[in-house]
Amino acid sequence: MESIGPKNSLLYKDFESHPAAVVKYGRGIYLETEDGRTILDATSGAAVACLGYDNREVQKAVARQLKDLSYCHPGFYKAQVAEDLAGFLVDSTNGRMSKAILCGSGSEAVEVAVKLAKTYFAHLSSPQPERTHFIARTGAWHGATLGALTLGDFRGRKDPFMDLIPQTASRVSACSTYRGLRKGESEEAYVCRLAQELDDEFQKIGPHKVCAFVAETVGGSASGCATPVRGYFPAMKAVCAKYGALLILDEVMCGMGRTGTLHAWEQESVVPDIQTVGKGLGSGYGAISAVLVNANLVDSFRASGKAFAHGQTYMAHPLAAAAALRVQQVIKEENLVANVSKMGSYLGQRLKSRLSSHPFVGDIRGRGLFWAVEFVVDKHSKKPFPTSLGLNSRMHSRGMKKGYEIALFNANGTYDGYAGDHFLVCPPYIVSEAEVDDIVERVSRVIEDTFAELVELTPKSQYLNGVH
Structure with missing residues (x-):
């Protein structure tokens, strides 16, 4: 059926830009987009889709x-x-x-x-x-x-x-x-x-x-x-x-x-x-x-x-x-709350094992299938990145790209209501151990590649130089 009315008639947060992904359908913990991406929804939308998308x-x-x-x-x-x-x-x-x-x-x-x-x-x-x-x-x-x-x-x-x-x-x-x-x-x-x-x-x-x-x-x-x-x-x-x-x-x-x-x-x-x-x-x-x-x-x-x-x-x-x-x-x-507890413990362990040593990961915290990764310029001072850097948005955008294809719930404000970058990882309750492993690997690549890119940028690289 032909779409009726002008394109982009639906207002989101921004009057000009719109979410880039048009979702055709969901299967399990994955969303299939119109442009051929298969996005692993590591956030259950906004911690909503606990049973996945096609129960x-x-x-x-x-x-x-x-x-x-x-x-x-x-x-x-x-x-x-x-x-x-x-x-x-x-x-x-x-x-x-x-x-x-x-x-x-x-x-x-x-x-x-x-x-x-x-x-x-x-x-x-x-x-x-x-x-x-x-x-x-x-x-x-x-x-x-x-x-x-x-x-x-x-x-x-x-x-x-x-x-x-x-x-x-x-x-x-x-x-x-x-x-x-x-x-x-x-x-x-x-x-x-x-x-x-x-x-x-x-x-x-x-x-x-x-x-x-x-x-x-x-x-x-x-x-x-x-x-x-x-x-x-x-x-x-x-x-x-x-x-x-x-x-x-x-x-x-x-x-x-x-x-x-x-x-x-x-x-x-x-x-x-x-x-x-x-x-x-x-x-x-x-x-x-x-x-x-x-x-x-x-x-x-x-x-x-x-x-x-x-x-x-x-x-x-x-x-x-x-x-x-x-x-x-x-x-x-289906005893899924027990699976939340089991997979949540595993998710927390895997996130900490893979990311705790990263120089810009300040904290990894959570409970059940509800985890957050917070980023800081310096682990000792816990100083946040400048809001102008838009770090959490950069990570979300990278995650949605082909080759990464993972949804991360990004947010800011953990430091003073404005500054402070983090994202949430809160997959559906049906997530398996293999899928948790996949989530952690995709999350890690998003983080590592985002910071590798930032180091090459000027003058914003001033926030990163010398911190390693």
């Missing part, structure tokens, strides 16, 4: 749902498949979370979580309407909508809209051992220091004004898989409990099996009051996210007898719910 079981489930019921208004009717998905999610927490709200995107889920937290305090028997402030963390990314940008700290995406963003959030340090742990400091002392910092922030804002502390359980795209140390989240929750505030964990990117357990908080000896999930929930077969609500909060909402003033057209969408439910069933039936 027949999920395709059949969506087709059946499309035939039976494509849409019904969530305020007027129930779709059984949405009820079933919500039940699956609640059951997956062993009842610690007792309600699920089905949304469309991760940003939407974060918005809902914020509104839900505010509603909780407004509906108490002794209402606390002054609790409107949220404490988040430096280097966080919680989504692109205005409310989510309030919590986030990805400066390049936030700065253009500062005049529109509500000033209802402040930040404390993230738990990031690479840049946060002091020389000679134990992890236990580090946790105590971060807990005190959070406590001090409560005191600064006014404990009665803080609604919740919000954090990614494992850092996402902006922080490059910053992984919490043992005891960190229990300590943070204890501070929240001390002042009667809530703990909201954002697992849009790191949840639903990505880090080796279905919920990332299962590895942290803590249960959130509110949790967001997305991306791997539907594996890209449907646009869906969810907010899970702790049973204690649900009991409080019930006791108030009041409603949650929220609603969206595509909440609990039947097609998306059908896709997500079958995705989660397949993950469970």
Whole structure:
């Protein structure tokens, strides 16, 4: 069929340039492009396509749902498949979370979580309407909508809209051992220091004004898989409990099996009051996210007898719910979370073995199939490359070229919200050991060839000369 309308009518991030690859179809963890490339998707898109691109079981489930019921208004009717998905999610927490709200995107889920937290305090028997402030963390990314940008700290995406963003959030340090742990400091002392910092922030804002502390359980795209140390989240929750505030964990990117357990908080000896999930929930077969609500909060909402003033057209969408439910069933039936743990450990070992000695690789960190490689000019000072070099974009572009053909999730800002280059490696849960080996070799060639090229450039080679 002939295409209709002018070419490049779809607006991406840039008004002039567009993604270079036109994808024809996906098979397993590979994407076939119109110009003949077979790209190994080492990022699952954006940590989304956890089952790869052609799972027949999920395709059949969506087709059946499309035939039976494509849409019904969530305020007027129930779709059984949405009820079933919500039940699956609640059951997956062993009842610690007792309600699920089905949304469309991760940003939407974060918005809902914020509104839900505010509603909780407004509906108490002794209402606390002054609790409107949220404490988040430096280097966080919680989504692109205005409310989510309030919590986030990805400066390049936030700065253009500062005049529109509500000033209802402040930040404390993230738990990031690479840049946060002091020389000679134990992890236990580090946790105590971060807990005190959070406590001090409560005191600064006014404990009665803080609604919740919000954090990614494992850092996402902006922080490059910053992984919490043992005891960190229990300590943070204890501070929240001390002042009667809530703990909201954002697992849009790191949840639903990505880090080796279905919920990332299962590895942290803590249960959130509110949790967001997305991306791997539907594996890209449907646009869906969810907010899970702790049973204690649900009991409080019930006791108030009041409603949650929220609603969206595509909440609990039947097609998306059908896709997500079958995705989660397949993950469970094929024991893929165990494969995430096994292959994730192998991926981490291979990345470290192959790349740790590289002069410009500062850190390799992650958990499960969720890893990041961060680059620095100097390993000792951990100085980042100048943003003008566009290092992370160069690596992504090289990876997409013929002869490399590997997708890397590139990002910046790990140093101060602007500077700092890294990329994520987060392949689908179905990845094999041989494919992990292939990923590591392709990643290594991208890194080595990018820096070899930069050394030859002038005057930018000044950043590299003499560092070896």
